[in-house]
Amino acid sequence: MKAGTRVRKNSEDMIDLRSDTVTRPTAAMRKAMAAAEVGDDVYGEDPTVNRLEQLAASMLGTEAAIFAPSGTQTNLLALLSHCARGDEYIVGQSAHTYRFEGGGAAVLGSIQPQPLDFERDGTLHLDKVKAAIKPDDVHFARTRLLCLENTQGGLALPIDYLGKARAFTQTHHLKLHLDGARIFNAAVKLQVPVTSISRHFDSISVCLSKGLGAPVGSLLCASKVVIQSARRWRKVLGGGMRQAGILAAAGIYALENNIKRLAEDHDNAALLARELETIDELNIDYAAAQTNMVFMESAEGVSERLRSYLKENGFIINNGPRVRLVTHLDVSRDDILRTAAAIKNFFK
Ligand SMILES: *Cc1c(COP(=O)(O)O)cnc(C)c1O
Numbered sequence: 001m002k003a004g005t006r007v008r009k010n011s012e013d014m015i016d017l018r019s020d021t022v023t024r025p026t027a028a029m030r031k032a033m034a035a036a037e038v039g040d041d042v043y044g045e046d047p048t049v050n051r052l053e054q055l056a057a058s059m060l061g062t063e064a065a066i067f068a069p070s071g072t073q074t075n076l077l078a079l080l081s082h083c084a085r086g087d088e089y090i091v092g093q094s095a096h097t098y099r100f101e102g103g104g105a106a107v108l109g110s111i112q113p114q115p116l117d118f119e120r121d122g123t124l125h126l127d128k129v130k131a132a133i134k135p136d137d138v139h140f141a142r143t144r145l146l147c148l149e150n151t152q153g154g155l156a157l158p159i160d161y162l163g164k165a166r167a168f169t170q171t172h173h174l175k176l177h178l179d180g181a182r183i184f185n186a187a188v189k190l191q192v193p194v195t196s197i198s199r200h201f202d203s204i205s206v207c208l209s210k211g212l213g214a215p216v217g218s219l220l221c222a223s224k225v226v227i228q229s230a231r232r233w234r235k236v237l238g239g240g241m242r243q244a245g246i247l248a249a250a251g252i253y254a255l256e257n258n259i260k261r262l263a264e265d266h267d268n269a270a271l272l273a274r275e276l277e278t279i280d281e282l283n284i285d286y287a288a289a290q291t292n293m294v295f296m297e298s299a300e301g302v303s304e305r306l307r308s309y310l311k312e313n314g315f316i317i318n319n320g321p322r323v324r325l326v327t328h329l330d331v332s333r334d335d336i337l338r339t340a341a342a343i344k345n346f347f348k
Helices: 027-034 047-060 071-082 104-109 126-132 159-171 183-190 224-236 245-257 262-276 302-312 333-347
Strands: 064-068 087-092 112-116 142-149 175-179 203-207 218-222 283-285 293-297 322-326
Touching: 027 245, 047 064, 047 203, 047 218, 047 245, 064 071, 064 224, 064 245, 071 104, 071 142, 071 175, 071 203, 071 218, 071 224, 104 112, 112 126, 126 159, 142 159, 159 175, 183 203, 183 262, 218 224, 262 293, 262 322, 262 333, 302 333
Parallel strands: 087 112, 087 142, 142 175, 175 203
Antiparallel strands: 064 218, 203 218, 283 293, 293 322
């Protein structure tokens, strides 16, 4: 077989651009998982989970961290720890916490969301946030927290904005939470230490199961007080796991080995955008602050035909008029060139 060619016999051989959650643990990561020393983490006795939590806290520059099964849960742990029944948090209209987590903060915490539209650069305009803060009056919910997302739609938020958001929340006595599912993509993109992002926040949720390549798991990083509360809520939510060191070992491996290489994913996304921009029938969105996502828009009715054509040819993408193509650990530069070639072929 020629170098770079692949025979695609089953779904594992498909080039899957739907999300960076589709990555599979490598042999080296599985080896680390198999060798993990374990104990009962609900008793605080899993040495590998403890090591992961300490590693994450030291990397993000927080006092403590907690390991949980998903980013949905670490975001919820933060909201439940910062806010009480009848409190409100301000959040992006299309933010993951508001839109894609089943309304968990409202369902389980009686926390009212106040969604606002994101700006084009993925920030929330602080004047608009200010206007949304409720007066201290019995008619209103108590505004307690501002939640940002970084990356937002793949965009790395400007560092100077984070400083302004921190000062703003201090002035207005709000807590500041970051849904940093892809915080390392942002740090790698901006070529800054991750702490220059994380230091502005009261809590940060980080996903290990996106571009970092772990099969399961997220971390909430914050002060000892917040993490102590989160630990209680994690048990309430059914997220107390036992010999979770098997999973934590994958997380440690991901943090130690898979951060720097995120730059390859960003390069691959930029390459894909450049290739697709040559196709007249497509509208391609890849902003300067973009990391590992390319947004591809096509005419009504075209996207479904394109999706099934690609599926037959070994490529998986989401459906819709505006499709998000995501690069990750399991997609090589060669795969990107093949994807671009297949899309060009479709339009020929
Ligand atoms: C994936 C993701 C999460 C968490 O998702 P889980 O699937 O619950 O781990 C949170 N926020 C953003 C922005 C995400 O992309």
